[in-house]
Amino acid sequence: MREFAYDRAVDVSGALALLDADPGARFLGGGTNLVDLMKAGVERPARLVDVRELPLDGIEVTADGGLRIGATVTNSDLAAHPEVRRRYPALAQAVLAGASGQLRNMATVGGNLLQRTRCGYFTDVTKPCNKRVPGSGCPAIEGEHHNHAILGASQHCVAIHPSDMGVALTAFDAVVSYETADGPGTLPLADFYLPVGETPHRETALPPGALITGVTLPPAAVAARSRYRKVRERASYAFAIGSIAAALDIRDGVVGDVRLAFGAVASRPWRATAAERVLTGAPADAETFAAAADAELAAAKPLPHNAYKVTLMRNLVVAVLTELAEEAAR
Structure with a gap:
């Protein structure tokens, strides 16, 4: 591991000043992703600015009935918070599905949003990777890609x-708040992650030197009846091969409101807008749920070894929406 300097920030302005003074510096939250990448030689910061002690660890109900979540809130505290569990249960479920208890105790909300891919070619510095070294190629396309994007x-x-947490936040239209030396700003999570396109190394729309300070969830009555379902290759802690965050409101047998987002199928949490359009105003039955899944997955372009994800995600959509519909009918 490359030698690095370490500073602990005590306020937001101080953290920004430390980063501004050293172009090779990086913010450090829980370190559950960044430190691993440093050990592998993928990340090589000259300085770490520890932001864990910043006063950004609160969760509060907003005046309009949403939630404001501080960037240094740990994943454990987020999942256990009574208002998160009551208003956005899928978010709590996603966080609990995301990692071991030890990791949840360290990982922060801001860091979770900025975690990087677990692609084996990205984390192996002996291999080419456009995300790590722009222009070097993407060997996953012809190589190992069974858990890659469709x-x-x-x-x-x-x-x-x-991210599991990011999938649930995407379903509920979360907005990311940040600070820069020029002042505060916000980004809807829908715009936070950049399309992969020709520049996969550019992952977010955050301005240079920005520090995430929190995430706001707008009020959404439909979110109170929501679920996160994750499919993985083993029952213990593992990354998803497919996941879904879903919320469903049914009135007289018809879908009144719905939220859907997919995980482990794209370079960013995937809001299933095509499926939501099919569902809204349609009968809440298995036929409609399958048609909605098909509408979203029509754009899928699987590789030879990950085409199973199309069937997996179709089945997930139907199963989870059916469960939510049955609960609503009780």
């Missing part, structure tokens, strides 16, 4: 985003 990929990168 939606929104390009010839330059087929890696997936690993």
